[in-house]
Amino acid sequence: MSLKERIIVAYARTKLSSRKVSENVENPLHDWVELKVRNTFKHDEGFRKALGRATLGEIDRRTFEEYQLYRFRRQMAYVMENSPYYQKAYAEAGVRPEDIRTMDDLDKVPLTDPNALAEEPFLFLCLSQSKIARTFSTSGTSGKPKRLFYTNDDLLNIVDSIAAALRSAGLKSDETLHIMFPAVVAWDPSLMLESACKVAGLRSVVCSDVNVEEQMRVMREQQARMIIGLTSFIYRVTVLARDRFDLRALGLKAIICSSEPLSEAVRHELEDAWGCKCLSQYGLTEMGLATTIECFVQQGLHINEADFMVEVVDPATGKRLPPGEEGELVWTALSFQGSPLLRYRSCDISHYILPPCECGHAIIGKIGKPKGRLNDATKIGLGEHIFPALFDEAIMKVHGALSYQLIIDKPSYRDHLHFIVEYNGDLEKGKEEVLKAITGLEEIRSGLENDLIDPIEVEVREVPHDFTPKRRPIIDRRKRFDA
Numbered sequence: 001m002s003l004k005e006r007i008i009v010a011y012a013r014t015k016l017s018s019r020k021v022s023e024n025v026e027n028p029l030h031d032w033v034e035l036k037v038r039n040t041f042k043h044d045e046g047f048r049k050a051l052g053r054a055t056l057g058e059i060d061r062r063t064f065e066e067y068q069l070y071r072f073r074r075q076m077a078y079v080m081e082n083s084p085y086y087q088k089a090y091a092e093a094g095v096r097p098e099d100i101r102t103m104d105d106l107d108k109v110p111l112t113d114p115n116a117l118a119e120e121p122f123l124f125l126c127l128s129q130s131k132i133a134r135t136f137s138t139s140g141t142s143g144k145p146k147r148l149f150y151t152n153d154d155l156l157n158i159v160d161s162i163a164a165a166l167r168s169a170g171l172k173s174d175e176t177l178h179i180m181f182p183a184v185v186a187w188d189p190s191l192m193l194e195s196a197c198k199v200a201g202l203r204s205v206v207c208s209d210v211n212v213e214e215q216m217r218v219m220r221e222q223q224a225r226m227i228i229g230l231t232s233f234i235y236r237v238t239v240l241a242r243d244r245f246d247l248r249a250l251g252l253k254a255i256i257c258s259s260e261p262l263s264e265a266v267r268h269e270l271e272d273a274w275g276c277k278c279l280s281q282y283g284l285t286e287m288g289l290a291t292t293i294e295c296f297v298q299q300g301l302h303i304n305e306a307d308f309m310v311e312v313v314d315p316a317t318g319k320r321l322p323p324g325e326e327g328e329l330v331w332t333a334l335s336f337q338g339s340p341l342l343r344y345r346s347c348d349i350s351h352y353i354l355p356p357c358e359c360g361h362a363i364i365g366k367i368g369k370p371k372g373r374l375n376d377a378t379k380i381g382l383g384e385h386i387f388p389a390l391f392d393e394a395i396m397k398v399h400g401a402l403s404y405q406l407i408i409d410k411p412s413y414r415d416h417l418h419f420i421v422e423y424n425g426d427l428e429k430g431k432e433e434v435l436k437a438i439t440g441l442e443e444i445r446s447g448l449e450n451d452l453i454d455p456i457e458v459e460v461r462e463v464p465h466d467f468t469p470k471r472r473p474i475i476d477r478r479k480r481f482d483a
C-alpha cells in the first residue's frame, strides 16, 4: 500500500462500528447492531422524539422495531426528495413518511419492481454523479443487468457489514480468511471481500485457481482458518481434494458458503470433509451483498437489520405475511445514499423468523434459507411444484455428485425430465444412485405412477477440468398455451 492508501485506510477504519466491538464478546453481530441503535439515539434528535424517551435503556425488540420504522421514514423522505422514481411512485400512491407508524403500515408503500430498476437506473440515483464513488452492475442472470450507485459512505457501510459478519462467524484479526471465488464469474466478489478485509484490519488471501493442489498449497502456506466462497466452487474443490488430502488437518474454524443456496446435502458433505461448521450467507447484489449470515445454530440466517429491513410478502398480492409464512423477500436499504431501494422485490422465496435465537440474539431476526428464485419453480405431472432446492437436496446427497442441470420437455402428453449430472467416480454407479435419489422424491413418484412423466433420463458426466459457474438449474422447454 502506498502512504496515501494507508492514510485513507486508517481514516476509513475509524469510521467502522465493527472495529469498536471487542473481539472477545460472545455475539459480535448483536453488539454491533446495538451499537448502531445507540449511536442513532445519541446523535439523532428525530429518533429520540419518535421514541419519546430521554434515555434509551435496554434495547428490546419493540425498541428495535421503532428504530427500523424511524429509519424507514427517514429514508422514505430522502428518496421522495431525491429520486424521480420514488417521487412519482409515492405521490401516485398518496403515501407520506408520517403515515408509516407501525410495521403493518408498510403495506401502504408500493413495492419496487426489479424491472423498473433495470429499465431506468438513473431515476433511482439520489445524488449528483460526482458524489458517486462506485457504480455496480448486477450480473443479470435473470433479465437485464441493473445498475446501482454507491457513495464512499455506502461502500464503508458494506465493508462494516462484511466485517461484522466475518467476526460473528468467529474470525479474529490474527487469523487468515481464504477467499475462494472462481475468476470466471462476471462480477468479482473476491476483490470486494479483499478490500473489505484490508479496511477492516482482517487478514485475507484470494485464491481463484481451479487447480486443487494450488488451493491446498495456498491454504496451508497462509494457514487459512476460515473459507468464504462460491458454494459450488468450494464444493468442487472439496469433492476433488478429499480423497487425496487430509482436509481436517487444516483445522478450519468455519466455511462460509456464499452467492448460491446451500443444500443440507452439500452442507453435510462439506462439514464431514473439513471437520468444521459450514454456514450459509445470502445477499442481494442490489443491497450490496453482505446482508445476512447464518449463525452456528444453523437454523436461519441473521439479517443485518440495522441497515436493512426485510419483509415477506405474498408474491401474488404483494401483501405482508406474518413471521413464519413463506413468501417473497422484500428488502429496504435503510442506510444507503447513492441509489437506495425501498421495499424492493427480490423474487427469492423464504420466511421471516423472529428473535430470540439459540445463539443469543435477542433483537435481530432471521430469514430461513432462501429456496431459490420465484421464477425457477415450475410444475410437472399432476401439478407438483418442483424447484431447484428439491433436487439440490436429493442429488447432492449422492456421494461424488457435483452439480446438475434439469431439462424439461414435453414431446408427447408426458413431461420428459432429462438430468445432466457432473460426477466424480465410477459413472455407471453414479448414474444408478442419482436415478434412485430422483425417483425417491414424492413429487416425481406421483408423476410416474400416474403416467404423466416419462421414465427419468439421467446422463452422468465426468467433472470437467475447468470450473464453469452454475448454469440455470432447471430449463423448461415445454410449450405452453398460457405462455
Ligand SMILES: [Zn+2]
Pocket: 295, 296, 297, 302, 357, 358, 359, 360, 361
Ligand atoms: Zn442465531
